[in-house]
Amino acid sequence: MIATGVVIAPNVLLAMTKRALPNVLLIGDSVSMSYTNYVKGFMDGEANVQRPLNPNGGYQNCEGTTSGVKNIVKWIGDTQWDVIHFNFGLHDLKHVNPETGKNSNSPDDPQQADIKAYEKNLKEIVGKLKATGAKLIFATTTSYPDKPGGPLRRADQPEKYNKVAMNIMKNNDIMVNDLNALTLPNLSELQPPRNVHFTEAGSELLAREVVKKIKSVL
Numbered sequence: 001m002i003a004t005g006v007v008i009a010p011n012v013l014l015a016m017t018k019r020a021l022p023n024v025l026l027i028g029d030s031v032s033m034s035y036t037n038y039v040k041g042f043m044d045g046e047a048n049v050q051r052p053l054n055p056n057g058g059y060q061n062c063e064g065t066t067s068g069v070k071n072i073v074k075w076i077g078d079t080q081w082d083v084i085h086f087n088f089g090l091h092d093l094k095h096v097n098p099e100t101g102k103n104s105n106s107p108d109d110p111q112q113a114d115i116k117a118y119e120k121n122l123k124e125i126v127g128k129l130k131a132t133g134a135k136l137i138f139a140t141t142t143s144y145p146d147k148p149g150g151p152l153r154r155a156d157q158p159e160k161y162n163k164v165a166m167n168i169m170k171n172n173d174i175m176v177n178d179l180n181a182l183t184l185p186n187l188s189e190l191q192p193p194r195n196v197h198f199t200e201a202g203s204e205l206l207a208r209e210v211v212k213k214i215k216s217v218l
Helices: 008-019 028-040 065-076 116-130 156-170 181-191 198-217
Strands: 023-027 047-051 083-086 135-139 175-177
Touching: 023 065, 023 116, 028 047, 028 198, 065 116, 083 116, 083 198, 116 135, 116 198, 135 156, 135 198, 156 175, 156 181, 175 198, 181 198
Parallel strands: 023 047, 023 083, 083 135, 135 175
Antiparallel strands: none
């Protein structure tokens, strides 16, 4: 409580207000990067929404579970998070050259993390996230048209990876934000042609659903 008659500088009062707001962490790939600013804007004054940053300060693409296992402790940091909304899958299911580690269009090259590796990695990540005590929300991997641009991603893979992920979330009592089900009926309208990403309208739609789920647990 602030004593009557005490004058507080505006910048100090703003900092105190921000600290009083719940802390929300968004973890995910470039799809989540595209809706992050919308989420921040929609929750302005209600929550401090953050996501991992690159050394230069820009938003970090958290990519797949291989990166998640390596970096999850760093991404969590020492902040006391109230809610962590996270997703992995879109990078796991893409094909990569095993020698160079670079994206590949060849079906002969393996996926970055096959189903078994994805399951193992995601379980490890979930264990570290649960240890924070934050309320967790997992977002399903969104679908895309057959033969999108960029590395090879087969159109039947999101469903398979989501099935594994949702089973893990069920076993850990973690809320699921089914962004795949949300966007799938109107995918051709929400994504540019041959693309795994979303238009501005698509990103805003995703953001509104993310905000809805976050508010439901705050």
